[in-house]
Amino acid sequence: MSLEVPASQQVRCAVHPEQPAGATCTRCGTFLCADCATSVPGLGVRLYCQACAARPDVNYLEALRQRYWGKRDxxxxxxxxxxxxxxxxxxxxxxxxxxxxxxxxxxxxxxxxxxxxxxxxxxxxxxxxxxxxxxxxxxxxxxxxxxxxxxxxxxxxxxxxxxxxxxxxxxxxxxxFFRLPVSSGALKLLWELRFNNPLARQAVHFGFGAVFMPLLSPIAVICGVVALTRVDLKATPPIGRRGQAITGIVLGLVSPAVWGFFLVPMLDRWLSSMVYK
Known part of the structure; x- marks a missing residue:
C-alpha cells in the first residue's frame, strides 16, 4: 500500500495551479505556493497572499508609513x-x-x-x-x-x-515628513509608541500621578481595566501593553491605601507636633 498522494489530488496554489501549495493565507485561507507566500514585517511568521498583505489593516506598518509620508509633524x-x-x-x-x-x-x-x-x-x-x-x-x-x-x-x-x-x-x-527611508523596525517602534493600546500608557501616567494625588486613582484604575480588556496579541495588528495596564491598576489601588494608612497619619502627627510644640 503506497502512502504517496497522487499528483492529481495534491492541493495546488490558487495563483499557480502547476505548483503544490505549501501554506494558506492567514487572513483569507487561500492556498499558497512558496512564491506567493508573503510575510508582513511586525507580524512574525504569519503568511499572507499578496492581496491580503497589501491591505492596510494587515500591513499596518506600511499603512503607517503612507499615513505620515510627507506630512508635517x-x-x-x-x-x-x-x-x-x-x-x-x-x-x-x-x-x-x-x-x-x-x-x-x-x-x-x-x-x-x-x-x-x-x-x-x-x-x-x-x-x-x-x-x-x-x-x-x-x-x-x-x-x-x-x-x-x-x-x-x-x-x-x-x-x-x-x-x-x-x-x-x-x-x-x-x-x-522628509520622505526619508525608514526601516520596518523603526516603524514598529513608532507604532508601539503612538498606537499600540495608548490607554495602557495613560493608565501608568495616572497611576504614578495618583502616588502624589490620590484623586487620580479611580482614573488610573478605569484606564488600566479598559486597556487590559483590549489586549489581544493575536489581532492584526497585535494589541499589547498588558504590563502597563496592570501597573496602572496596581498603582491606582495601592496609592489610596498608602495615603490612608501611612502618609496622612504621618502628616497629621507632624502638623500636630508643629502646632503644640
Missing part, C-alpha cells in the same frame, strides 16, 4: 513657531534700537541666523534637517565674536538647543 510646527518668534523679537529689538551698527543691534541680528534653516525645515528641505543640529553652536560662536566675556553663558545656552536638534534629527516621525 509636531517638530516642524515647533521649529516654525520658534522661527516666527525670533523674527518678531528681532523686529521689536530693531524698532527699539534702530538699524545703527551698535552692539545691541548686532546681537539682535544673531537671532536671525536660524531663520533660513527654520523656514527650509518647515518646507521639508532635507538639508535643513542636518543644518538644524549645528545651528545653536553657530549662534553661540557668533555671539561670542561680539562679546567675549559671555562665552561660557552662550555655549551653555546652546546645549539645550543642540540636544533638541539631535532629538529631532533622530525622530522617526520627522524622517517620514
Amino acid at each position: 509636531e517638530w516642524a510646527w515647533l521649529v516654525a513657531g520658534v522661527t516666527l518668534l525670533l523674527c518678531v523679537g528681532v523686529a521689536a529689538a530693531l524698532a527699539q534700537w534702530g538699524l545703527r551698527a551698535t552692539r545691541q543691534s548686532l546681537f539682535a541680528l544673531v537671532l536671525l541666523v536660524p531663520v533660513p534653516v527654520g523656514v527650509a525645515f518647515f518646507l521639508g528641505q532635507r538639508w535643513a534637517r542636518h543644518a538644524l543640529v549645528p545651528t545653536p553652536l553657530v549662534m553661540a560662536v557668533a555671539a561670542d565674536a561680539l562679546e567675549r566675556d559671555g562665552r561660557f553663558l552662550f555655549f551653555l545656552c546652546a546645549i539645550p538647543g543642540l540636544l533638541i536638534a539631535l532629538r529631532i534629527h533622530r525622530d522617526v516621525r520627522n524622517q517620514l
